[in-house]
Amino acid sequence: MPASPEALLDTSYLVRYLTDDPPELSRRAAEVIDSNCRLAVSPLVLAEAAYVLTHVYQVPRQAVVDQLIAFLQKENITCLRLDKGVVIEALLLCRPSGRVSFADALIWAEARLGPRAVYTFDERFPALGVEVLR
Secondary structure, three states, X not given: OOOOOOEEOOHHHHHHHHHOOXXXXXXXXXXXXXXXXXXXXXXXXXHHHHHHHHHHOOOOHHHHHHHHHHHHOOOOEEEOOEOHHHHHHHHHHHOOOOOOOXXXXXXXXXXXXXOOXXXXXXXXXXXXXXEEEO
């Protein structure tokens, strides 16, 4: 069983880490994220970071997916209450286009744990492995 995380990461740390903006805060974020400290990240932080990167920094969607996956693959990073593999699978749903939002993909990942059904009016919600109820 993996060791419990020592701390949670906030969106501000993740965004600074991925953007190098501003450099001083990015350096401080890298000191923590690249350390041996066991850190957890919430799906909410991933969705918020994806929004900031795509809308504020204008990073292409595919690059955001790749950055978040590379971040999640770090040994000291865990996902809060979710398996990293499922979160990565969810992020990959977002990569091809704007069809699946980052938030919907992460809700989908949470639904995979159970109850495996989601009520939504969103016609684009991913139905892979979960029941979409309208």
